[in-house]
Amino acid sequence: MDLKSTKGSPVLADRAPINKSRLGIHSSLLPCSQSGQSFSTAVPSIPRKKPGKLDDVCSNGWLDAMKSSSPPRKKVLKDFNFADLVPDDGETAYESWKIRYPSALNSFRTISTRARNRKIVVFLDYDGTLSPIVDDPDRAFISDDMRSAVRSVAEHFPTAIISGRSRDMVFRLVGLTELYYAGSHGMDIIFPGRDIVSRNNVNCVKSTDEEGKEINLFQPAREFLPMIDEVFAKLVETCKDIKGAKVENHKFCASVHYRNVDQENWHIIAQYVHDILKDYPRLRLTHGRKVLEIRPVINWDKGKAVEFLLESLEHGIAGFSNCDDVLPIYIGDDRTDEDAFKVLKKRNCGYGILVSAVTKESNAFFSLKDTSEVQDFLESLVKMAQGDATKNGASRKSSEYDTKKN
Numbered sequence: 001m002d003l004k005s006t007k008g009s010p011v012l013a014d015r016a017p018i019n020k021s022r023l024g025i026h027s028s029l030l031p032c033s034q035s036g037q038s039f040s041t042a043v044p045s046i047p048r049k050k051p052g053k054l055d056d057v058c059s060n061g062w063l064d065a066m067k068s069s070s071p072p073r074k075k076v077l078k079d080f081n082f083a084d085l086v087p088d089d090g091e092t093a094y095e096s097w098k099i100r101y102p103s104a105l106n107s108f109r110t111i112s113t114r115a116r117n118r119k120i121v122v123f124l125d126y127d128g129t130l131s132p133i134v135d136d137p138d139r140a141f142i143s144d145d146m147r148s149a150v151r152s153v154a155e156h157f158p159t160a161i162i163s164g165r166s167r168d169m170v171f172r173l174v175g176l177t178e179l180y181y182a183g184s185h186g187m188d189i190i191f192p193g194r195d196i197v198s199r200n201n202v203n204c205v206k207s208t209d210e211e212g213k214e215i216n217l218f219q220p221a222r223e224f225l226p227m228i229d230e231v232f233a234k235l236v237e238t239c240k241d242i243k244g245a246k247v248e249n250h251k252f253c254a255s256v257h258y259r260n261v262d263q264e265n266w267h268i269i270a271q272y273v274h275d276i277l278k279d280y281p282r283l284r285l286t287h288g289r290k291v292l293e294i295r296p297v298i299n300w301d302k303g304k305a306v307e308f309l310l311e312s313l314e315h316g317i318a319g320f321s322n323c324d325d326v327l328p329i330y331i332g333d334d335r336t337d338e339d340a341f342k343v344l345k346k347r348n349c350g351y352g353i354l355v356s357a358v359t360k361e362s363n364a365f366f367s368l369k370d371t372s373e374v375q376d377f378l379e380s381l382v383k384m385a386q387g388d389a390t391k392n393g394a395s396r397k398s399s400e401y402d403t404k405k406n
């Protein structure tokens with residue numbers, strides 16, 4: 001598989017002077033390196049202070065965003081009498097919502113028709129898409145059946161995972177070498193084999209994997225690595241006394257999970273993060289599902305990663321400008337996936353599929369209710385591909401027979 005050169009080099013929105021040491025190849029660029037979950041004790045001390053006025057986090061909408069970032073999961077009712085089942089307002093609203101975002105399963109015929117004579121490329125988010133959302137992000141495991149479905153999809157179509165997690169972590173969780181991986185919201189992309197990107201793009205470096213095979217890493221935010229490590233350490237120190245808070249280093253971004261934090265203390269987390277970020281104008285905050293994410297201010301997101309991959313895979317199988325030849329399908333559940341949905345929508349190319357059991361505004365085209373439906377959809381793609389293969393095989397045999405006959 002080859003890559004072609006990319007034009008899409010991200011532009012720093014706020015290019016501050018870069019320390020020379022930051023221009024060198026950071027050890028964490030090496031494939032399968034650790035994502036830096038631990039940190040040096042030499043980190044500058046952080047003045048611990050009580051969260052001040054809440055004006056900052058209230059007025060800038062952080063608290064509202066935190067409260068709405070993930071709806072409460074439905075409670076399982078014990079001794080439920082199905083005879084009493086009547087649609088509640090939520091279910092009625094959801095059914096109405098699906099008129100705007102039809103089920104990708106129910107619309108599969110539409111998708112398969114559109115896929116005729118086009119190359120499908122599959123992009124998958126991880127958390128909430130391939131694995132259920134769980135209280136402990138370290139235990140968000142993909143099921144064997146889902147892994148098998150993803151493996152089968154990758155046998156037929158180029159398939160990439162684009163996750164907010166570090167690339168190493170998502171690879172450890174998925175464990176399939178057949179896929180492309182983009183970690184840190186697309187800021188850390190690994191490519192196999194020979195290519196020409198690294199010769200032309202300052203953000204792409206060559207390396208080797210554990211087996212000594214040549215690979216390419218596209219890392220548009222690599223100069224931010226020391227800064228992210230520094231902020232991660234400060235977040236760990238600052239949030240260590242907040243019960244339930246979990247700070248993670250995803251290499252090119254850091255996150256603070258508050259899913260297990262008492263809601264009364266959310267404002268404290270918000271204020272601490274806000275206070276730390278004030279010293280880092282080149283970092284920004286985004287809201288995920290019960291998680292605050294700190295990311296570099298660069299013009300790069302999951303949407304840009306989708307464009308990059310489509311332009312790069314297999315000599316640019318997509319030639320993204322030519323939607324007559326390619327049908328990208330992006331499945332995701334999070335706000336950060338909206339950047340990818342937007343790209344597909346804007347270019348009227350392929351389908352964004354939102355995974356959601358509740359109503360929400362989205363730039364996706366279709367919807368799926370949960371990870372179980374995602375698995376059904378992936379298996380449908382495989383059956384479609386197998387059917388096509390059978391048909392093509394049959395027509396090939398038929399033409400061979402006709403040739404022999406003549």
Ligand SMILES: [Mg+2]
Binds near residue numbers: 128
């Ligand atoms: Mg997700």
